[in-house]
Amino acid sequence: MLPRVILHNSVSLDNAVVGFDIDIGLHYEILLSFSPDALLAGSTTAKTGIEMFSDSDEPEVPTDRHRPPQDPGDSRPVGVFVDSRGVLQGLLHFYRRSGHFRDVVVLVSATTPEAYLAYLAEREYPYIRCGEGRVDLAAALEELRIRFGVETVVTDSGGGLNAALLEQGIADEISLIVTPAIAGTGQKNLFRSVHTSRDLELISSRELGGGRVHLRYRV
Ligand SMILES: NC(=O)c1ccc[n+]([C@@H]2O[C@H](COP(=O)([O-])OP(=O)(O)OC[C@H]3O[C@@H](n4cnc5c(N)ncnc54)[C@H](OP(=O)(O)O)[C@@H]3O)[C@@H](O)[C@H]2O)c1
Numbered sequence: 001m002l003p004r005v006i007l008h009n010s011v012s013l014d015n016a017v018v019g020f021d022i023d024i025g026l027h028y029e030i031l032l033s034f035s036p037d038a039l040l041a042g043s044t045t046a047k048t049g050i051e052m053f054s055d056s057d058e059p060e061v062p063t064d065r066h067r068p069p070q071d072p073g074d075s076r077p078v079g080v081f082v083d084s085r086g087v088l089q090g091l092l093h094f095y096r097r098s099g100h101f102r103d104v105v106v107l108v109s110a111t112t113p114e115a116y117l118a119y120l121a122e123r124e125y126p127y128i129r130c131g132e133g134r135v136d137l138a139a140a141l142e143e144l145r146i147r148f149g150v151e152t153v154v155t156d157s158g159g160g161l162n163a164a165l166l167e168q169g170i171a172d173e174i175s176l177i178v179t180p181a182i183a184g185t186g187q188k189n190l191f192r193s194v195h196t197s198r199d200l201e202l203i204s205s206r207e208l209g210g211g212r213v214h215l216r217y218r219v
Contacts, residue, residue: 002138003145006034006154007162008175015190016183017158023212027177030214034175036154038078038144039101042161043087050094064093067103067124076102078148082135082161084109086116092125105148107135138170163193171219174200180211 010027012020031039041049079101081088088106096104106120109131120127128147130139144150154175155162165171200217208214 001145002141002170003037003150004152004172005040005141005165005170006036006152006173006175007165007171008034008154008156009158009162009190010177010179011190012179012181012183012187014182014184014187016187017190019183019187020179020181022179023177023210026208026212030175030177031154031156034152034154035075036077036152037150038080038105038148038153040080040082040153040155040157040161042157043081043083043085044160045157046081046083046095047087047091050091054094058094060090060093064097065123067126068096070103074102076100077154078103078105078144078150080105080107080144080150080153082107082137082140083116084112084131084133084135086113086119089116089119092120092123096125103148105144107137107140109133109135137165137168141170159188159190159192163191166191166198166219167194167196173203173219174215174217176215176217177208178213178215 008031009017010022011017079095083106092104095101104125106125106127108117108127108129111133128140128143130136141153198219200219203216203218206214
């Protein structure tokens with residue numbers, strides 16, 4: 001059985017995930033209201049996040065190289081990063097030290113460079129290796145549930161990973177903060193690479209102020 005998977009995004013009225021003013025505080029407040037056991041991020045989102053919100057030149061220090069002690073009473077989610085290509089090599093300490101996660105886990109595949117796997121092992125980052133080229137998302141989520149007790153996953157990703165989760169029938173719910181803005185052409189659209197049509201059932205709609213609306217749909 002897979003964990004429950006919620007795709008959570010702030011979108012413009014023309015369904016872009018970038019190119020308009022995102023209320024970051026509100027975005028994470030609503031994300032955390034789902035009480036996720038894990039936050040699932042794609043490597044592009046994770047790298048962009050470091051560039052946007054941290055000093056990406058800040059070096060790793062010796063304490064960053066060890067897995068923090070795991071406390072069963074810690075209610076923070078696990079940060080889970082899809083990264084078959086090793087894009088986050090040399091960067092994961094930003095997430096380990098952020099204080100937002102009780103642990104940092106990486107999903108990799110059979111083709112992931114050995115140098116990246118060595119980087120993860122030397123620093124005690126748990127990883128799940130499944131899938132040939134790309135990560136087999138369903139199998140990885142199943143293993144996350146078994147090994148880390150993850151029952152609810154909320155995504156913190158753009159259109160790449162979220163579209164794959166929807167396309168592969170893994171997503172249970174879509175949560176959108178619709179923002180009163182048009183991002184215009186050239187911006188990344190959320191479900192740009194979804195090919196299969198799906199019916200959705202509205203769970204709730206709520207006005208958030210500032211013209212924003214929170215919509216939740218069951219897939
Ligand atoms: N508005 C919002 O709510 C919001 C939220 C988060 C991010 N963003 C923005 O979105 C942008 C990034 O979005 P993005 O779509 O380019 O990147 P992304 O969401 O990070 O997606 C890329 C990740 O998805 C994985 N992936 C894609 N297709 C896959 C498949 N079929 N099977 C397995 N894994 C797959 C890739 O795997 P590999 O490891 O194999 O490459 C990669 O790790 C950034 O600009 C960020 O700021 C917006």
